[in-house]
Amino acid sequence: MKVAAQRRYGGPEVITIQERPTPVPGDDEVLVQVHASTVTLADCAFRKADPFIVRLFAGLFRPKIDVLGDDIAGVVAAVGPKVTQFSVGDRVHGSAGANLGGMAEYACLKEAGAMVKAPPGQDLVPLGGLSYAYLTAMPFIRDEGKVKPGDRVLINGAGSSIGAVAIQLARYFGAEVTAVASARHETLARALGADHFIDRHAEDFTRRRDSFDVIFDAVGKSSHARSAAALKQGGIYLTTVPSWGIFWLMLTGGQRGGKRGKLATTGLRPELDKRGDLEILNALLEQGAVRPVTDRTFPLARIAEAHRYVETETKAGDVVVVMPVAEAPLRLAGHAADIAG
Ligand SMILES: NC(=O)c1ccc[n+]([C@@H]2O[C@H](COP(=O)([O-])OP(=O)(O)OC[C@H]3O[C@@H](n4cnc5c(N)ncnc54)[C@H](OP(=O)(O)O)[C@@H]3O)[C@@H](O)[C@H]2O)c1
Numbered sequence: 001m002k003v004a005a006q007r008r009y010g011g012p013e014v015i016t017i018q019e020r021p022t023p024v025p026g027d028d029e030v031l032v033q034v035h036a037s038t039v040t041l042a043d044c045a046f047r048k049a050d051p052f053i054v055r056l057f058a059g060l061f062r063p064k065i066d067v068l069g070d071d072i073a074g075v076v077a078a079v080g081p082k083v084t085q086f087s088v089g090d091r092v093h094g095s096a097g098a099n100l101g102g103m104a105e106y107a108c109l110k111e112a113g114a115m116v117k118a119p120p121g122q123d124l125v126p127l128g129g130l131s132y133a134y135l136t137a138m139p140f141i142r143d144e145g146k147v148k149p150g151d152r153v154l155i156n157g158a159g160s161s162i163g164a165v166a167i168q169l170a171r172y173f174g175a176e177v178t179a180v181a182s183a184r185h186e187t188l189a190r191a192l193g194a195d196h197f198i199d200r201h202a203e204d205f206t207r208r209r210d211s212f213d214v215i216f217d218a219v220g221k222s223s224h225a226r227s228a229a230a231l232k233q234g235g236i237y238l239t240t241v242p243s244w245g246i247f248w249l250m251l252t253g254g255q256r257g258g259k260r261g262k263l264a265t266t267g268l269r270p271e272l273d274k275r276g277d278l279e280i281l282n283a284l285l286e287q288g289a290v291r292p293v294t295d296r297t298f299p300l301a302r303i304a305e306a307h308r309y310v311e312t313e314t315k316a317g318d319v320v321v322v323m324p325v326a327e328a329p330l331r332l333a334g335h336a337a338d339i340a341g
Pocket of ligand 1: 156
């Protein structure tokens with residue numbers, strides 16, 4: 001099978017297409033023929049070992065986790081003898097887990113992992129980018145923000161993978177949503193349910209006063225210190241990206257002047273919790289409350305180009321890498337980047 005793998009840390013060019021033996025599923029594993037996976041900023045961080053701390057997980061001198069790719073969407077090709085919940089031919093989607101490995105034609109996942117059957121009729125390719133964004137946005141919006149009807153929620157980086165899902169979830173929980181992004185992402189943000197839009201190049205949202213119950217910085221480009229004044233008393237600032245400022249705030253009581261702040265690490269949640277949330281995602285997809293947002297698709301052979309594009313930090317929604325098995329039907333279907341749905 002073909003995999004996108006790297007032998008050393010570095011720029012996008014270190015990722016090359018290699019041939020590997022197709023894995024054989026263990027007793028409790030499912031072999032998935034992957035149709036699509038995604039490239040994210042987290043993949044780029046792993047690829048180049050920046051920040052340095054990545055080396056503690058991925059290998060000190062060279063990558064032990066050499067096939068990246070967290071999300072997978074595909075079709076079950078084989079199951080281990082103890083597997084009861086999946087059968088050959090099932091269409092599935094989810095997260096490959098801590099060892100990644102989704103950027104390959106086949107991947108073995110634990111039956112008890114963060115994987116569910118795909119909703120009937122749902123195109124697999126856009127799902128190849130959705131789990132990552134959804135499994136991040138959902139715990140932030142529901143568990144940390146505790147968003148409820150009538151809350152005023154601001155999403156910074158509203159066009160990002162995580163931001164695009166966060167808008168939809170905040171709306172689903174009944175909030176009045178303000179999206180912050182570059183002007184070119186306004187149409188998308190409003191199509192996803194944003195009530196208000198701030199062009200971040202024209203207005204600094206941190207200058208608003210006592211306006212929001214929740215500020216969710218999906219791209220971690222702001223800070224609690226600068227954003228706190230825009231929160232209502234008792235409001236919470238949430239960020240996806242670690243910084244000394246948010247660590248210090250969390251170590252010293254988690255709030256200043258009644259304006260709370262938190263970083264959550266959603267990737268570290270138990271697999272069973274993620275799986276439960278993927279079941280909820282399926283229901284949301286079927287209701288039309290959440291839809292995937294695909295910025296661009298790249299064939300596996302152009303994986304380095306996908307990394308380069310993701311690193312521009314300009315994308316809207318997900319960059320999906322399509323495996324050879326799914327390329328031909330895609331062309332027949334005339335699939336094109338779906339931004340506004
Ligand atoms: N904490 C966790 O557990 C966790 C889990 C997963 C990911 N993450 C992190 O979450 C972050 C976001 O990931 P993602 O994949 O959603 O990002 P992404 O899709 O790659 O973000 C691209 C977006 O960033 C926006 N952007 C760029 N510079 C900006 C700025 N200065 N201010 C506001 N927006 C800006 C751009 O929008 P505009 O051009 O419209 O401004 C673009 O739409 C990453 O750093 C990732 O590592 C954290």
